[in-house]
Amino acid sequence: SAVISQKPSRDICQRGTSLTIQCQVDSQVTMMFWYRQQPGQSLTLIATANQGSEATYESGFVIDKFPISRPNLTFSTLTVSNMSPEDSSIYLCSVVRGNTEAFFGQGTRLTVV
Amino acid sequence: AQSVTQPDIHITVSEGASLELRCNYSYGATPYLFWYVQSPGQGLQLLLKYFSGDTLVQGIKGFEAEFKRSQSSFNLRKPSVHWSDAAEYFCAVGAGNNDMRFGAGTRLTVKP
Numbered sequence A: 001s002a003v004i005s006q007k008p009s010r011d012i013c014q015r016g017t018s019l020t021i022q023c024q025v026d027s028q029v030t031m032m033f034w035y036r037q038q039p040g041q042s043l044t045l046i047a048t049a050n051q052g053s054e055a056t057y058e059s060g061f062v063i064d065k066f067p068i069s070r071p072n073l074t075f076s077t078l079t080v081s082n083m084s085p086e087d088s089s090i091y092l093c094s095v096v097r098g099n100t101e102a103f104f105g106q107g108t109r110l111t112v113v
Numbered sequence B: 001a002q003s004v005t006q007p008d009i010h011i012t013v014s015e016g017a018s019l020e021l022r023c024n025y026s027y028g029a030t031p032y033l034f035w036y037v038q039s040p041g042q043g044l045q046l047l048l049k050y051f052s053g054d055t056l057v058q059g060i061k062g063f064e065a066e067f068k069r070s071q072s073s074f075n076l077r078k079p080s081v082h083w084s085d086a087a088e089y090f091c092a093v094g095a096g097n098n099d100m101r102f103g104a105g106t107r108l109t110v111k112p
Helices: none
Strands: A004-007 A010-013 A019-025 A031-037 A043-050 A068-072 A075-080 A089-097 A101-104 A108-112 B003-005 B010-014 B019-021 B024-026 B032-038 B044-050 B056-058 B064-068 B073-078 B087-094 B100-102 B106-111
Touching (some): A019 A031, A019 A089, A101 B032, B003 B100, B044 B073, B073 B087
Parallel strands (some): B010 B106
Antiparallel strands (some): A019 A075, A089 A101, B056 B064, B087 B100, B087 B106
């Protein structure tokens, strides 16, 4: 298994500001994944963060809006930039073990007002 | 790419009744299949997974799922639902390359 610590667990932010979400894993992993879960929706992959290289973004997500850092093999951050109410979602980080099983952080519930 | 369909957005069952949540997948090869549960305000917890072998897999909390290749299905079942099972359930399919796709989710309400 994997223990993933994600913070903050929730936040209420003003539109136009930015929020950085942190994700700490209890052991080294090559790839970390960031998902968005909009209200009442399923999980949508934002990007894959590899240590030592640029993150790979899915269609509809761009680096300017969701910059990601991956400074080492146990840590990653996702920033939600220039926020608008449409960014209100749960953001989750995830790692995959054994090339198959995904483990998730507790999620960050973001409300933009 | 693989995809997952969960036909039921919301299901309500009485406590003690049996439960079946449907999941259909699309993938050209043998998939890796998962069921996750998300309780209110919580992250996702893995209930069970199927990689190969016995098509009936047992998970935590008394859940089981059966892989039926002919129907491209991986339905989740529980013989007797408890009030604490009320949550959102997600079916997911992986291609073995760290690429996982999630279904839209099924919200389970348990009536007393």
